[in-house]
Amino acid sequence: MQHKTINPFYAARLRHSVPTRPDEPFAPVYARLPLAPRNASRVPHLTSLYHFHRAGDYGDRSYPGNCGGNLIKDLLLYFRPTLICDPMAGSGTCRDVCDELGLPCYSWDIHQGFDACDPTDFSMEETFDFIWSHPAYWRQKLYADDPRDLSRSPTLEHFLRRYGQFIRNSARALKPGGKLAILMGDYSDRTEGFVPLTWHTKRLAFAAGLRQCCTDIIRFSHGASSSRKVYRSSFIPGLHDTCMVFERPITSQKGGRV
Template sequence: MTRLRFTSPALPQIAVLPLAPRNSSPNPRLTSLFHWSERGAYGDAKYPGNCSGQLIKDLLLYFRPTSVFDPMTGSGTCRDVCDELDIPCTSKDIRFGFDACDEANDAGIGPFHFVWLHPPYWRQKVYSRDARDLSTAPTFTYFLYRYEKLIRNCVGVLAPGGKLAILMGDYSDRETGYLPLVFHTQRLCFQAGLRQRCTQIIRFQHGNSSSWKTYKSSFIPGLHDVVTIVERPC
């Protein structure tokens, strides 16, 4: 019998990245692969589902917006990056009573040139017991219903030509199965009249607590999530 041999990546491996073409980008380090492991001293690295401030910084250095809205700020990673770059940022969260899925809350705010949106990946991490919290949606259908409202509210506060960057990842739900949340993100954006501005950005997920666990079941580990960048037509 043939013996199959695998190298088991028990420790982080070094991967060779493709060479990026030179161009006139104001931030040449930003490519479709965000692989940096250092998140920067922004927000709180201990906040569940926090993201890299370096990623947000790279996007802001590329798009150079003059105003930013972060309706699901969590530990405030985006706000801290904006403070450093001296960009006015409106930062909200259900933790502070702001329901980003309720369009009544958007009255009188905006328009913004850039919206950073990092929603819960449905119930992969549950953030509160608040029924308005996206992570507490009792069914996937209801999650998508609320997610659509969220995206449409972001469109409502975007200036013409403004950009919406959404960080989202697929996940495998114990009851509902594999959920292609990145696909639904694109679908809902297109249905809301937005158009994709550029390549999606694959963010390597360094520092996931699950990476250090051993599972009895067999699956292909997902080690990334995705930033989709869409634009409101002028």
């Protein structure tokens, strides 16, 4: 019986397969999630497939790129950290979740002049056991009018160089055994074509001496503004982004760059 609450049905919004009018209504399609095995998890509904029909009352939903707070909350309840940091905070979703849970959280953003890609901006006096990060997906959405903003990177190579530095900064700011959770999405760029940013995230995290500590969490993009648009071109719509949780090894591996 408990499985029914762990794996409810979800609704994915899908345009009719042969649209006849641009204003044709959406037809809901229901798919059933696989059953999750029972285990000792404190958060049994946290599985590799993550959906929540309500974003929760965290952050500001009108902020570009805002993510709901429920996934952050579930990760904090699962990993039970004591000191949290969100170095690309946007509207402060992670901070609001931490406030609710009574957890201390450092929350910064380029809008306040903090550059997460600058090694000197991450204070080494403080180390964290959980860093939540939801970076810009390169230039899919633009944020601050500041060249240090990752979304203002002029080329993919420039973005990846600075993104790699951000991941190394985060790895150094973790306590041994601390976790770095990154929510990232792949997207089709206007000149580069498909950009596999989740693959790059893993590549850069491993190069920084981190290891992945649990399954990828595929977060369904309910409520994404792009889902209501009509495109003339043909493509396979991406309806999710991916949360990857990395860990700083307790004993630094020989030759690791943490």
